[in-house]
Amino acid sequence: MRAAVIPALSLLLSHSVPAAAHHTFIAQYDPQRPVSMTGVVTRVEWTNPHARFYLDVADESGAVVNWNLELASPNVLRRYGWTGKSLQPGDRVSVDGSLARDGSKMANALSVTLSDGSKIFARESAPALQ
Amino acid sequence: MSEGRRIRAALVVLAIGAAPVLAQPTGVAEAGSDRGGGNLSDPLIVPEVPDAPAPRLPDGTPDLSGLWLGGGPNRDISQGLLPGEEIVLLAEAARVMASRRPQDDPEAHCLPTGVPRVAPYPWRIVQMPAYGKATHLYFLFEGNIHSYRQIFMDGREHPEDLDPTWYGHSIGRWEGDTLVIDTVGFNDRFWFDFHGHPHTEQLRTIERYTRTRLGTLDNEVTIIDPGAYAKPFTVKYTATLRPGWELMEYICNENNQDVGHMIGPGYRDLAQPSP
Numbered sequence: 001m002r003a004a005v006i007p008a009l010s011l012l013l014s015h016s017v018p019a020a021a022h023h024t025f026i027a028q029y030d031p032q033r034p035v036s037m038t039g040v041v042t043r044v045e046w047t048n049p050h051a052r053f054y055l056d057v058a059d060e061s062g063a064v065v066n067w068n069l070e071l072a073s074p075n076v077l078r079r080y081g082w083t084g085k086s087l088q089p090g091d092r093v094s095v096d097g098s099l100a101r102d103g104s105k106m107a108n109a110l111s112v113t114l115s116d117g118s119k120i121f122a123r124e125s126a127p128a129l130q
Numbered sequence: 131m132s133e134g135r136r137i138r139a140a141l142v143v144l145a146i147g148a149a150p151v152l153a154q155p156t157g158v159a160e161a162g163s164d165r166g167g168g169n170l171s172d173p174l175i176v177p178e179v180p181d182a183p184a185p186r187l188p189d190g191t192p193d194l195s196g197l198w199l200g201g202g203p204n205r206d207i208s209q210g211l212l213p214g215e216e217i218v219l220l221a222e223a224a225r226v227m228a229s230r231r232p233q234d235d236p237e238a239h240c241l242p243t244g245v246p247r248v249a250p251y252p253w254r255i256v257q258m259p260a261y262g263k264a265t266h267l268y269f270l271f272e273g274n275i276h277s278y279r280q281i282f283m284d285g286r287e288h289p290e291d292l293d294p295t296w297y298g299h300s301i302g303r304w305e306g307d308t309l310v311i312d313t314v315g316f317n318d319r320f321w322f323d324f325h326g327h328p329h330t331e332q333l334r335t336i337e338r339y340t341r342t343r344l345g346t347l348d349n350e351v352t353i354i355d356p357g358a359y360a361k362p363f364t365v366k367y368t369a370t371l372r373p374g375w376e377l378m379e380y381i382c383n384e385n386n387q388d389v390g391h392m393i394g395p396g397y398r399d400l401a402q403p404s405p
Contacts, residue, residue, distance in 0.1 A: 075272065
């Protein structure tokens, strides 16, 4: 099985920038640099101002990089119906998101797909709440 | 090589670890399952608000209570300008605004919004006493941060010796069906929006809240600050009711990793208009 972190050019037009948050989204993440990656969840932080999860992704040399992936805040996610148990360490997931501008191994996760194909945390349709 | 190409070239990789066995069917995680149950076909989860007149208290006073979302600027206060209104910055205020970077926004640092800015989280209006003529109104904020505004409705005036604060000193009165809140005593630390519109300690705000229907609360707020603006200006925003929602915990600074990574432009730097 292959996993990848690749720029997802097809997402350029489909991803919207969150319209509201507690900070300026575009100062931290670049919506012109969408990214897709697949890996295994190592930790979930159900915290404010953003829930986060960390994902081990291996590159072609076999080196594992741990990515820091940002979600909406737990109160927003809860209002969607998600909980702190929706994503768990050990889950293998695919993520579509926007890369951090500063080159760190961070991205804003716009959608997360479990290995059975079910999607969780999709958020782009609720810009007013982000 | 561009960074995008470099990433594409370097990171076509092998999976690691074993895939967990999951019980959910393909599609959206099932409601009530351990995974949560968000409904992607209706992701906003906004309850319907009946189209009904604004409620009133037994004495006829408009009842503004409820859980509201919005009702003030967040991204760019100029989006709320009423027809004929304009924002005219004084030279020093223009310099301050131009110097502001997104990572310096107090809201990004989990500090309060001040007035009239709102966070993208709900807030609740509560009056005391619950029935009869209010002596106090409270605006309880879920974010940003957990805090409150206190509006004195008992006829008192502003004190002479106010210390500058994030929410200032607010006195309210009714003009017909409109709640008028006069606030002074602000500090100069909060921004009106992501764009960094500034103000000074001379700021005075006059908010005019009118519950036009059950589900809508208009806020026309006049910004008066001779220290930053050549003339007052008035903006209008509308908060919408969220029946069935409750305030939730939002401790903004428990894990705020954002500001250290904010190196890019702000919305005002973009050629495109703010959405």
